[in-house]
Amino acid sequence: xxxxxxxxxxxxxxxxxxxxxxxxxASIVFGYTNTSWKMAVDSFLAYNGSNEHIxxxxxxxxxxxxxxxxxxxxxxxGVIMQTLTKNPxxxxxxxxxxAGAGFAVVLAVTLFSVNSLTAYSWLAFxxxxxxxxxxxxxxxxxxxxxTPMKLTLAxxxxxxxxxxxxxxxxxxxxxxxxxxxxxxxxxxQGRKLEMLKSVFPYLAAGWILSFVxxxxxxxxxxxxxxxxxxxxxxxxxxxxxxxSVILLAGGAVAVSGPIAFVGIxxxxxxxxxxxIDHRWVIPYSAVMGxxxxxxxxxxxRYIIMPQEVPVGVMTALIGTPFFIFIARxxxxxx
Amino acid sequence: MRExxxxxxxxxxxxxxxxxxxxxxxxxxxxxxTAVLLFLFSTGVGQMYISPWNVLKALTGAGSSxxxxxxxxxxxxxxxxxxxxxxxxxxxxxxLQGMIRNPxxxxxxxxxxxxxxxxxxSFLAVxxxxxxxxxxxxxxxxxxxFLGASATAFIVYLxxxxxxxxxxxxxxxxxxxxxxxxxxxxxxxxxxxxxxASQANIWITGSVNGSKWMDxxxxxxxxxVLVLAAITQARNINVQELGEDAAASAGSRIQVQRMIMLxxxxxxxxxxxxxxxxxxxxxLMAPHIARRLVGGAYGALLPVxxxxxxxxxxxxxxxxxxxxxxxxxxxxVFTASIGAPYFIYLLYKTRNSQ
Numbered sequence: 001x002x003x004x005x006x007x008x009x010x011x012x013x014x015x016x017x018x019x020x021x022x023x024x025x026a027s028i029v030f031g032y033t034n035t036s037w038k039m040a041v042d043s044f045l046a047y048n049g050s051n052e053h054i055x056x057x058x059x060x061x062x063x064x065x066x067x068x069x070x071x072x073x074x075x076x077x078g079v080i081m082q083t084l085t086k087n088p089x090x091x092x093x094x095x096x097x098x099a100g101a102g103f104a105v106v107l108a109v110t111l112f113s114v115n116s117l118t119a120y121s122w123l124a125f126x127x128x129x130x131x132x133x134x135x136x137x138x139x140x141x142x143x144x145x146x147t148p149m150k151l152t153l154a155x156x157x158x159x160x161x162x163x164x165x166x167x168x169x170x171x172x173x174x175x176x177x178x179x180x181x182x183x184x185x186x187x188x189q190g191r192k193l194e195m196l197k198s199v200f201p202y203l204a205a206g207w208i209l210s211f212v213x214x215x216x217x218x219x220x221x222x223x224x225x226x227x228x229x230x231x232x233x234x235x236x237x238x239x240x241x242x243x244s245v246i247l248l249a250g251g252a253v254a255v256s257g258p259i260a261f262v263g264i265x266x267x268x269x270x271x272x273x274x275x276i277d278h279r280w281v282i283p284y285s286a287v288m289g290x291x292x293x294x295x296x297x298x299x300x301r302y303i304i305m306p307q308e309v310p311v312g313v314m315t316a317l318i319g320t321p322f323f324i325f326i327a328r329x330x331x332x333x334x
Numbered sequence: 335m336r337e338x339x340x341x342x343x344x345x346x347x348x349x350x351x352x353x354x355x356x357x358x359x360x361x362x363x364x365x366x367x368t369a370v371l372l373f374l375f376s377t378g379v380g381q382m383y384i385s386p387w388n389v390l391k392a393l394t395g396a397g398s399s400x401x402x403x404x405x406x407x408x409x410x411x412x413x414x415x416x417x418x419x420x421x422x423x424x425x426x427x428x429x430l431q432g433m434i435r436n437p438x439x440x441x442x443x444x445x446x447x448x449x450x451x452x453x454x455x456s457f458l459a460v461x462x463x464x465x466x467x468x469x470x471x472x473x474x475x476x477x478x479x480f481l482g483a484s485a486t487a488f489i490v491y492l493x494x495x496x497x498x499x500x501x502x503x504x505x506x507x508x509x510x511x512x513x514x515x516x517x518x519x520x521x522x523x524x525x526x527x528x529x530x531a532s533q534a535n536i537w538i539t540g541s542v543n544g545s546k547w548m549d550x551x552x553x554x555x556x557x558x559v560l561v562l563a564a565i566t567q568a569r570n571i572n573v574q575e576l577g578e579d580a581a582a583s584a585g586s587r588i589q590v591q592r593m594i595m596l597x598x599x600x601x602x603x604x605x606x607x608x609x610x611x612x613x614x615x616x617x618l619m620a621p622h623i624a625r626r627l628v629g630g631a632y633g634a635l636l637p638v639x640x641x642x643x644x645x646x647x648x649x650x651x652x653x654x655x656x657x658x659x660x661x662x663x664x665x666x667v668f669t670a671s672i673g674a675p676y677f678i679y680l681l682y683k684t685r686n687s688q
Binding site (some may be wrong): 314 | 521678
């Protein structure tokens with residue numbers, strides 16, 4: 001880990017938060033339509049209804065806020081999943097979140113010809129919640145309750161099942177493929193602020209729950225028996241942790257569609273920087289996740305202008321080299 | 335786990351001797367028979383139905399010449415491809431799970447399938463001219479896929495080498511590289527011509543449609559050799575599963591063995607992907623199904639996983655071409671819809687044993 005003392009970690013967190021704020025502003029200012037920093041400030045203070053001001057307020061601002069909240073939520077959900085399953089390869093998608101959301105949306109599009117983004121977002125949330133409750137229930141079968149192994153296996157099986165059903169529906173109905181392909185690729189573009197507003201309470205609840213749980217997660221990561229010996233109500237903590245994953249990742253997929261990578265990679269990067277104490281890992285992950293998604297979203301506008309690259313593609317392009325560097329370095333010093 | 339009953343086998347005056355777990359043998363025989371029946375049935379089903387008995391007669395050369403033509407020139411290549419692709423993927427997954435000691439490990443997760451996908455998409459994009467026709471023969475596609483998978487394995491291995499190779503680092507780097515490759519694939523599909531995108535998409539989902547005898551002639555010997563190689567490694571995998579230190583003190587040459595296992599696994603995946611595309615689920619789940627059926631000793635697990643994989647892909651292909659006939663649905667769509675419910679059932683049945 002790079003930062004060892006609490007003071008260093010606090011300073012680091014502050015530093016990354018400043019970067020985050022700067023990136024939010026940058027995300028509002030940079031893009032296809034030429035706008036300046038001054039224009040951006042004006043659009044808040046003296047809105048004049050010009051083209052640029054409309055774009056800043058109705059396109060760029062929601063996009064920046066959505067990218068930040070989705071990135072933060074996915075990263076925190078990833079941290080919790082990796083602790084809950086004691087598996088460094090776990091991510092919210094192991095809970096069946098993305099597969100469930102995708103299936104619900106595709107099913108509704110093929111059967112009921114739904115085609116508004118707002119409807120997608122509620123469908124996605126419902127599908128994600130249903131799939132993850134299913135995974136949780138299957139994983140908790142048996143005398144010992146929820147074990148990491150059973151959770152991991154149940155999740156992988158359910159996720160595979162839902163994504164194959166989705167593929168099947170799409171093969172049968174090519175028109176639906178056209179309609180939902182852009183949603184399935186995952187993007188923060190073209191979303192209205194209302195969509196964020198409607199899921200924001202869930203995301204916020206997820207953040208608060210995970211911050212509150214941080215100390216307990218530290219104990220849980222030492223193993224169920226140790227945690228129980230130290231007075232943790234293991235079943236309850238796992239249940240709440242699972243709930244916050246559903247809120248965070250379900251809310252995120254509802255707004256932006258499935259975006260992979262952030263949930264699986266950011267926790268590793270964070271742990272390499274700030275150690276394994278969840279009280280630091282969770283806030284760090286939130287900030288780093290938001291930074292990665294904002295950065296990816298800004299870059300996505302420029303790479304093949306005037307077209308846009310799906311943001312999920314950009315997160316991988318930006319994040320991977322950094323991640324490989326950290327993975328090699330982190331394991332070197334061990 | 336229940337107590338196991340073993341029978342000992344000695345061949346060549348005890349030069350070769352091993353124990354056979356009776357229950358595992360029974361399971362293997364049952365599964366093997368299921369696979370054979372499925373094979374006969376699947377060969378008979380199609381636009382023209384041929385009964386399994388007649389299929390058997392045709393295969394032994396006693397059937398009508400018309401049926402023989404249909405079976406030998408049309409159906410058999412495809413079904414053999416499905417069979418051996420299933421075996422290859424399942425064994426590859428089993429080896430990786432033992433070596434990496436992680437239940438989520440599979441050929442997909444360390445990027446082999448994604449490497450092959452990127453190679454195929456690039457192949458289609460680079461070698462198509464302005465009229466959307468390919469400038470080189472499509473027969474080179476499997477070669478491109480194999481090359482992609484091997485190159486990925488090489489890069490992942492190289493990047494995770496650091497005074498020896500640790501499985502955790504291998505997997506983490508694999509995930510990173512595989513997402514990067516996936517991003518590359520998406521990018522190629524967006525930038526390339528749209529007609530190629532849909533062709534590539536079917537390939538990525540995984541299908542054994544259109545297999546030829548030429549493919550089978552390459553696929554079958556390669557898979558047979560590699561699976562035999564894998565089975566000779568079974569003991570080493572058992573030891574590796576105990577953990578690095580235990581394996582080292584039991585006298586294993588850990589790094590050499592890991593390299594062999596990775597090599598076998600890559601070659602199996604690369605071959606399967608080259609001929610059938612990215613059929614998902616089999617590599618991940620067939621070993622788990624086998625583990626739930628016969629326990630974790632690799633001598634029993636690998637063969638059972640292989641047969642399970644074969645059944646999965648055979649059944650998926652059968653459903654894919656009959657359910658919505660004449661529309662063909664790629665087998666990759668169905669592998670999970672058959673396998674996942676069964677796996678969840680097994681998970682439920684064995685919920686208290688761990």
